[in-house]
Amino acid sequence: MSDIRGGAQSAAHLLPVDGHVHFYQPERVPSTLDAALRNFLCVAPPLSGCAGALLLTQASHEQVFEALRASPGRYGRWLIAPVQAEEQTLVASCDAHWIALVAGSQVRCDNGLEVAAIGTSRRFPDGLPLQDAIEAVSASGAWLVLPWGFGKWAGARGRQILGVLESGRSGQFAVGDNGSRMRLLRQPALIRHAGKAGHLVLPGTDPFPCGTDYRRVGSFGFLLDVRMDTARPWHCLEQALNTLEAAPTPYGHAVSVATFLRNQIGIRLFNRRIRRTA
Secondary structure (H helix, E strand, C coil): CCCCCCCCCEEEEEEEEEEEECCCCHHHHHHHHHHHHHHHHHHCCCECCEEEEEEECECCCCCHHHHHHHCCEEECCEEEEEECCEEEEEEEEECCEEEEEECEEEEECCCCCEEEEECCCCCCCCCCCHHHHHHHHHHHCCEEEEECCCCCCCHHHHHHHHHHHCCCCCCCEEEECECCCECCCCCCHHHHHHHHCCCEECCECCCCCCCCHHHHCCCCEEEEEEEEECCCHHHHHHHHHHCCCCCCEEECCCECHHHHHHHHHHHHHHHHHHHHHC
């Protein structure tokens, strides 16, 4: 696809979607897209060029989506262009392939739990109580996702998550499985509970900002039966999500013990550096 801003192209197939992605910085975008394309092509063959979709969950200090939208053009071998009908979507094309980039934000609650707003370029303040963050995201019309986090879904905070899962919440709501957990262990109990309770579970890699962890992007996610259109990618994805009656088929695997430990050390050093520069 030489010009992604031209006529709409569509494809109906099981599309690989990575439900939790960070670029962290614009300089990392080309290599991350290279990795995503490589991983997507290992999962499903693209039709009419659409290789997959990345759902971004930017933290408050990340502004990469905004930078890409403000300065579209060539990033490495990728051509990135805004979608005119959707302010929350970009399309990245390379040779015959394209990937949908969907904006989203990660809200850090007052007790360290996180809430993700998917399919919106709107930002939400950190430091809200969990229920306030949930209501703010829900009221915005974005998809509300509760992303699992290591050590966060236990004790009193775990009971808070359980309360949300058992509150009867429906609509544009899902739980996020996380490719950064250890593959040696079973899927976390509350994620399994969410699936059994009928909630959607949307997996994503959640790459760490250290080392070469960006190479995992696209390797852990879910398959969505969707007809993709370059003119309205998020509309296509959202419609497909809204029609799901059960959790979509996951693909990929979590990380090794060595990668898990390396990432845990790396993220602590990264967060310390962010706090010093804030």
